[in-house]
Amino acid sequence: MLPKPHRLRHERDFAKLSVKGRPMYGPFCVLRAWKSGSTPSKIGFVASGKMFKKAVTRNLIRRRMREAFRPFLPTVPPGYDLIFVGRPEVITSDFVALRESIGHLLEKMPKELERPMTRPPKSPRSRRGEIAYAKATGTERPTKRTPLEPRYPEQAK
RNA sequence: CGGGUCAGACAGACGAUCGCCCCGCGCAAGCGUGGGAGGAAAGUCCGAACACCGUUCCUUGGAGCAAUCCUUGGUUCAUGGAGAGCCGUUAACGACGGCCAGGGUAUACCGAGAUCGUUAGGCCACGCGAGACGUAAAUCCUCAUUUCGACCUGUUUCAACCGCAAGGCUGAAACCGCCGUUCACUCGGCACCGGUCCCAAUGACAUUUACAUCCCGCGCCCCACCUUCGCUCGCAAGCCUAGGGAAAGUGCCACAGAGACAAUACUAAUCUUCGAAGCGCAAGCCUCGUUGAUGAAAAGUGAAAAGUGAUGCGGUGUGGGUCCCGUCGCAAGACGCCGAUCUGCUACACAUCUCCGCCAGCGGCAACGCUGGUGCGCGGCAAACCCUCUCCGGUGCAAGAGCAAGUCUUCAACUUCGGUUGAAGGAUGGUCGCUCGCCAGAGCGUGUCAGCAAUGACCCGCCCAGAUAGAUGAUCGCCGCUCCUCCGUUUCGCUUCUUGAGACUCCGGUCUCUCGACGCUUCAACGCUGGAGAACAAAAUUCGGCUUAUCGUCUGGUCCGAACA
RNA sequence: GGGUGCGUGGUGUAGCCCGGUUAACACGUCUCCCUGUCACGGAGAAGACCGAGGGUUCGAAUCCCUUCGCACCCG
Numbered sequence: 001m002l003p004k005p006h007r008l009r010h011e012r013d014f015a016k017l018s019v020k021g022r023p024m025y026g027p028f029c030v031l032r033a034w035k036s037g038s039t040p041s042k043i044g045f046v047a048s049g050k051m052f053k054k055a056v057t058r059n060l061i062r063r064r065m066r067e068a069f070r071p072f073l074p075t076v077p078p079g080y081d082l083i084f085v086g087r088p089e090v091i092t093s094d095f096v097a098l099r100e101s102i103g104h105l106l107e108k109m110p111k112e113l114e115r116p117m118t119r120p121p122k123s124p125r126s127r128r129g130e131i132a133y134a135k136a137t138g139t140e141r142p143t144k145r146t147p148l149e150p151r152y153p154e155q156a157k
Numbered sequence: 158c159g160g161g162u163c164a165g166a167c168a169g170a171c172g173a174u175c176g177c178c179c180c181g182c183g184c185a186a187g188c189g190u191g192g193g194a195g196g197a198a199a200g201u202c203c204g205a206a207c208a209c210c211g212u213u214c215c216u217u218g219g220a221g222c223a224a225u226c227c228u229u230g231g232u233u234c235a236u237g238g239a240g241a242g243c244c245g246u247u248a249a250c251g252a253c254g255g256c257c258a259g260g261g262u263a264u265a266c267c268g269a270g271a272u273c274g275u276u277a278g279g280c281c282a283c284g285c286g287a288g289a290c291g292u293a294a295a296u297c298c299u300c301a302u303u304u305c306g307a308c309c310u311g312u313u314u315c316a317a318c319c320g321c322a323a324g325g326c327u328g329a330a331a332c333c334g335c336c337g338u339u340c341a342c343u344c345g346g347c348a349c350c351g352g353u354c355c356c357a358a359u360g361a362c363a364u365u366u367a368c369a370u371c372c373c374g375c376g377c378c379c380c381a382c383c384u385u386c387g388c389u390c391g392c393a394a395g396c397c398u399a400g401g402g403a404a405a406g407u408g409c410c411a412c413a414g415a416g417a418c419a420a421u422a423c424u425a426a427u428c429u430u431c432g433a434a435g436c437g438c439a440a441g442c443c444u445c446g447u448u449g450a451u452g453a454a455a456a457g458u459g460a461a462a463a464g465u466g467a468u469g470c471g472g473u474g475u476g477g478g479u480c481c482c483g484u485c486g487c488a489a490g491a492c493g494c495c496g497a498u499c500u501g502c503u504a505c506a507c508a509u510c511u512c513c514g515c516c517a518g519c520g521g522c523a524a525c526g527c528u529g530g531u532g533c534g535c536g537g538c539a540a541a542c543c544c545u546c547u548c549c550g551g552u553g554c555a556a557g558a559g560c561a562a563g564u565c566u567u568c569a570a571c572u573u574c575g576g577u578u579g580a581a582g583g584a585u586g587g588u589c590g591c592u593c594g595c596c597a598g599a600g601c602g603u604g605u606c607a608g609c610a611a612u613g614a615c616c617c618g619c620c621c622a623g624a625u626a627g628a629u630g631a632u633c634g635c636c637g638c639u640c641c642u643c644c645g646u647u648u649c650g651c652u653u654c655u656u657g658a659g660a661c662u663c664c665g666g667u668c669u670c671u672c673g674a675c676g677c678u679u680c681a682a683c684g685c686u687g688g689a690g691a692a693c694a695a696a697a698u699u700c701g702g703c704u705u706a707u708c709g710u711c712u713g714g715u716c717c718g719a720a721c722a
Numbered sequence: 723g724g725g726u727g728c729g730u731g732g733u734g735u736a737g738c739c740c741g742g743u744u745a746a747c748a749c750g751u752c753u754c755c756c757u758g759u760c761a762c763g764g765a766g767a768a769g770a771c772c773g774a775g776g777g778u779u780c781g782a783a784u785c786c787c788u789u790c791g792c793a794c795c796c797g
Contacts (some may be wrong), residue, residue, distance in 0.1 A: 008625060044626060055199090056695055063630050070176070095631055
């Protein structure tokens with residue numbers, strides 16, 4: 001694991017980054033960055049449970065990304081929050097290529113953040129995303145979804 | 158040796174470099190012979206530990222004048238949910254072990270049975286069919302031989318000559334007879350080679366018939382068996398069972414069937430009331446409709462059809478047949494019925510066997526089993542509603558506890574009167590941070606003892622993950638495993654050549670054994686080159702079960718196949 | 723950590739609660755007709771053992787249990 005000050009830890013931060021973070025797409029993973037002002041910079045690694053059903057593959061993807069990122073830790077300037085979102089190619093890729101790809105992403109990250117956002121943030125996909133999106137944008141919390149109607153209402157009561 | 162199946166165990170090893178989490182030491186930097194995912198960690202189908210929060214009724218102790226509050230230990234919740242053969246194991250369970258009952262398969266052992274039999278045999282006896290062999294007779298199909306007779310006379314090749322050619326002619330030879338004759342194989346005769354046909358005889362074979370023997374098959378009978386085998390039934394391993402109650406009630410039971418559980422509504426049948434039509438001289442008969450009664454036996458339907466079922470005897474009632482008798486009728490015949498006789502069904506009673514329930518006795522801890530008595534005796538479904546008995550309060554480690562900052566209140570000090578600082582508080586708490594809960598446990602391993610077993614007790618030894626966006630990764634080395642592949646060695650087999658020995662011989666050789674050489678090659682072992690593969694899947698409070706996923710390796714049991722003994 | 727729903731022809735759904743011939747409907751597919759041709763239209767046909775495995779019952783898509791897969795909700 002990374003040293004504790006460098007870890008991105010709270011669910012709120014992950015949700016904020018997935019909405020407001022500037023995405024940069026690499027061949028193996030997606031880097032989302034946001035200038036938060038926290039010193040030192042905080043980094044998180046994500047593997048979606050929806051894309052990767054097995055816990056073994058999720059763990060493997062996060063480990064490989066973290067190990068590939070580790071040499072670049074001293075070079076990251078302070079003041080940023082970063083998350084790396086893994087894609088399926090991480091499992092089968094060559095480790096050296098993965099490391100070069102992450103280095104390239106980090107290199108162009110500060111420049112990219114200076115340019116203005118051209119596209120509006122995407123709408124959230126999951127319910128957790130909806131709640132975090134509401135907190136981040138200041139709108140109202142979404143109401144509970146109604147569960148499915150029972151088949152025989154009279155008997156269900 | 159190979160394969161299937163069941164049970165159990167394992168889930169590659171060692172090392173290097175860069176890194177991660179925990180632990181220990183150290184003020185710290187850091188250091189270290191330290192530790193670091195599973196059998197399912199998974200699914201969440203059950204059960205518990207642990208923690209907090211209720212509710213009913215009591216209870217222990219304390220504070221307070223009291224109301225009341227705090228506290229200790231028990232108890233209760235029932236509109237709801239769960240369980241259901243018995244005993245045991247366990248912290249507990251729907252798990253596990255043993256047993257009981259029921260279902261059900263193979264069909265071993267044992268027992269029994271007979272409207273059973275394409276078994277085999279014994280005993281007695283017969284017929285039919287086929288076959289073999291023998292004897293006798295007959296027949297003609299076939300073949301062979303012999304004999305009699307009839308018919309058949311040229312064909313082919315070569316050579317010479319003539320012709321333009323087609324062809325002619327002559328001769329020779331072969332098939333081939335001879336004599337005479339003719340232009341001429343033209344004719345005649347003889348003989349009969351040859352061919353064809355026919356008749357007869359003989360023989361062989363065959364066929365048919367008769368007889369005898371043997372054997373086989375089939376059928377029938379005697380049959381009374383006996384033995385054996387098969388068959389059926391009982392008992393019955395493994396296996397399966399959510400396995401209380403259908404004599405508490407409600408509901409459902411499609412189609413079919415009169416009827417699916419208070420249904421005799423309809424229908425058939427019998428008797429009967431009334432009416433109508435027809436037949437008959439009449440008595441009366443018959444048909445249709447209708448009133449009421451009896452009424453489910455048989456048959457049929459269906460998964461399932463009532464007085465538990467079966468048998469025997471007695472017996473009541475009733476139906477039918479025959480005889481006799483009576484009435485009507487000329488007769489044929491019709492109707493009635495005392496009696497006699499035969500017969501069908503049967504209320505009821507008795508006896509025996511049997512199912513079920515209940516009671517008693519005996520055995521068993523019990524489920525239950527056996528025996529006896531008795532008769533409150535109406536199908537199925539409760540994984541339909543339900544009834545009986547038993548158990549269950551709820552929430553879940555994001556449970557919950559603490560620390561600190563913060564807020565509030567009080568007090569003190571200072572003050573520029575705005576406040577600041579400090580202390581205290583059994584006050585407050587959906588942010589954030591930290592600690593505990595949280596890894597020494599229903600723990601693991603060896604052994605002994607108890608028990609049929611599940612399991613338990615004891616001794617000794619061991620420490621073996623505790624993260625919190627969540628620790629095992631990356632780059633390699635080497636060895637091992639499985640599969641494929643290159644090459645080599647050994648072994649086995651084969652071809653060719655060869656050494657020696659033996660046997661046979663038609664003297665040419667052939668066969669068997671054996672030493673050796675070259676070559677080819679299946680399988681196996683070993684060495685070796687290169688390549689591929691190595692599953693299912695990762696803790697999140699912790700355990701016990703269940704279920705599901707899983708490349709392979711090993712061990713044991715069992716079954717099948719092949720080879721050898 | 724708790725909880726819910728759904729698996730039925732190629733596709734989307736009925737049927738299930740309250741068991742009963744041969745599982746219904748629409749679209750799609752195929753064949754024929756119509757048209758000069760295509761479409762539309764008309765006539766007809768094929769296509770399912772109800773996710774899997776057990777059990778209860780005379781009888782199971784339906785009831786019960788186990789299991790697999792999919793979708794979803796709350797914290």
